Amino acid sequence: MAQFFSKSANNIARISMLAGVVLAGTAFFVYTQVARSSYLTGRYVERQQPVQFSHKHHVGDDGIDCRYCHTTVETTASAGMPSTQTCMNCHSQIWADSPYLEPVRASFRDNRPIEWERVHDLPEFAYFNHSIHVAKGVGCSTCHGQIDNMPSVFQENTLQMEWCLACHREPEKFIRPKSEIYNMQWQDGDLSAAERVDLKAKNKIRSKEMMTSCSVCHR
Amino acid sequence: MFLSSRQWTVDSGRRRKSLYCLLSVAVCLLAAGCGVRFDMQDQPRYKVYKKSEFFSDGLSSRDLPAGTVARGLLKADKALYTGKIDNPNPNVQVETTTNAAGNTIVTSFPNAIDEFPVAVTKELIDRGQDRYNIYCIVCHGPVGAGDGMIVRRGFGAPPTYHDDRLRNAPVGHFFDVITNGWGKMNGYAASISAADRWAIVAYIRALQLSQNPDENLKMNASPSAAPSPGPAANNNTGGGGN
Numbered sequence: 001m002a003q004f005f006s007k008s009a010n011n012i013a014r015i016s017m018l019a020g021v022v023l024a025g026t027a028f029f030v031y032t033q034v035a036r037s038s039y040l041t042g043r044y045v046e047r048q049q050p051v052q053f054s055h056k057h058h059v060g061d062d063g064i065d066c067r068y069c070h071t072t073v074e075t076t077a078s079a080g081m082p083s084t085q086t087c088m089n090c091h092s093q094i095w096a097d098s099p100y101l102e103p104v105r106a107s108f109r110d111n112r113p114i115e116w117e118r119v120h121d122l123p124e125f126a127y128f129n130h131s132i133h134v135a136k137g138v139g140c141s142t143c144h145g146q147i148d149n150m151p152s153v154f155q156e157n158t159l160q161m162e163w164c165l166a167c168h169r170e171p172e173k174f175i176r177p178k179s180e181i182y183n184m185q186w187q188d189g190d191l192s193a194a195e196r197v198d199l200k201a202k203n204k205i206r207s208k209e210m211m212t213s214c215s216v217c218h219r
Numbered sequence: 220m221f222l223s224s225r226q227w228t229v230d231s232g233r234r235r236k237s238l239y240c241l242l243s244v245a246v247c248l249l250a251a252g253c254g255v256r257f258d259m260q261d262q263p264r265y266k267v268y269k270k271s272e273f274f275s276d277g278l279s280s281r282d283l284p285a286g287t288v289a290r291g292l293l294k295a296d297k298a299l300y301t302g303k304i305d306n307p308n309p310n311v312q313v314e315t316t317t318n319a320a321g322n323t324i325v326t327s328f329p330n331a332i333d334e335f336p337v338a339v340t341k342e343l344i345d346r347g348q349d350r351y352n353i354y355c356i357v358c359h360g361p362v363g364a365g366d367g368m369i370v371r372r373g374f375g376a377p378p379t380y381h382d383d384r385l386r387n388a389p390v391g392h393f394f395d396v397i398t399n400g401w402g403k404m405n406g407y408a409a410s411i412s413a414a415d416r417w418a419i420v421a422y423i424r425a426l427q428l429s430q431n432p433d434e435n436l437k438m439n440a441s442p443s444a445a446p447s448p449g450p451a452a453n454n455n456t457g458g459g460g461n
Contacts (some may be wrong), residue, residue, distance in 0.1 A: 062368050071410045078267040078308040087404045090357075093374045113278065115270070124262040 041158040047117040051103050059184065060148035066140055066182045077129040084150065085106045119153050120144075126161075127219050131212060136203045137175035139165070141184050148184040153176040172196040175203065296336070300413050302394030303330040320375070322402055326384060331391030335415045347422030350415045354407055363426045375403050380423055381430045393420040 037211070038044050058064050067073060072080035079168040091101055107114045122128050133143075141147065145156025157163050167174045173188070175196060180186045191199070230354035245389070265271065265279035274281070283289065294300040306329060314327040337343065352361075360366040363380035370376045378385065397416045 062357070062372065064357055064368075067353045068357065068410075081268060083409060085405060087411065090369050090374060092405070093403055094372055113274070115277075118268075123260040124264070124266060125259045189347070 005008050036158055036160065041155070041160060042121070043155050043158050046152045046154045047119050047186055048113055048118050051154070052100055054151045055147045055153055056149055056151045058091050066147075073130045074134055075131050077131065079130045083116060120159060122159060125163075128217070134169070134181055135178075136205050137178060137199060138171075139176050139181045139183065139186055141186060142167075142176075146184055150178070164217065165212060168216070169208055170198045171205050171211065175199055175205070178203075261410050267279055269449075294413075298332050298391070299336040299417075301398065302332055302391030304332055304391075306330050307418065318378075322375070322378070323391070324378065324384070325401075328389050328392045331371060331389040331395060333389035335390055337414070337419065339421050343418050344421050346415065347418035347420070347425070350411060350419050351422045354411060355419065358404070362430060363423060377402075377404065380427050386427055386431065390420050390424070 034040065059066070067080075069082035069086055070079040071082070072078060084104060087101075087104050088108055091104060095101055103114060106112075143157060144153075147153065172193075173196065176183075176186055176191060177199065180190075205211070265282070269279050270277050271279040289294075298304055300386055308329065311327070311329040313325055313329060315323050315325050318324050351359075352370040356367045358374060358377055359380070360370070365377045365379045379388070380386075394416055395401075396404065397405055397411065397419060398408045398413075407416070
């Protein structure tokens, strides 16, 4: 009876088994990387807004505090978007004739809000509250990045669950003193590890078990 | 296909495995066919600033109907919410004058209250400093000299807090200006709560004291709550999250 398989078939079988494992591993790796990519998370993608508003200018150059516009960040879930009136506090006088600001003036004239493009679009099955994060020592730039360097704002982080959990598991790695929450220049190294652990206790941040309980975010 | 393990045979095992394979393929095909669904991601409810398809103006957050007052938000205390009292002498009117820059400045304050309607404490002044450094510092500058960054960018300079007129102005006047604006300045009532506006007024008094330390300032607070000059360090209390 003729040989059905040649002798090399043994090697091919071994190699193909190995190749199968490598291929499956690669496929899994690619899958996880695609899931974390800015293609799916929108990370680093600058959004086109109806007004060419520059945080780099208003925060970086002018030194306006975050809360001048985002007035409710300390008290409510939403940080708050400024009303057109807030823009007009200055732009009734400065750059009052600029064509760039025509959408702002039109909004003010017609009493219609400016329709900003949402940059951080958290899934609605996740509960998020700005005020508790600010109160417990999470600074703006910890999540939003160096807003004072962004001419047009983009999402600095993935906003994926693993990213949320990284901090909910070990908040002492990310928190800062309450006086530095709105400081865009704050670096994580400005506080020693021991000071952070003290700060965690001082700010009454709950245990890892409580912080990673499902219903903290999915309620 | 709900066979328990007691019924396990080679045949049923094979049947289950092939069914599982088929099921896996079917699930994959189904998922590919339906596409990814976002029903939970985008739920049919209004989150803050979501556009409404129902109301013609597109606003999901609605204004209160005219004439309604939310429970607990009746602003009956006129002095606390306006910084003014009913004119004690109707014949006395607000006097204004025009300064060199063409700005109308007020020189008499017949309606403004001259005493804080809240207790002036260290906490209040600290809170005022915190709020001042957010909302006021942009134009009025760190000590209220009217040299803030926005003024340096071309906004008309506001008057300094440290001239005789404003040193002698009653606290109710400052509250009224923060609330309703004055001249080129818009009112800040939408951004700053009434309690915080009084805190800012207290801090303005502290700033005035800091620039004229010998002056007997018109704080009119109870003796236990004598104001101290605002600490130089940026001692933000952070406001906390309520």
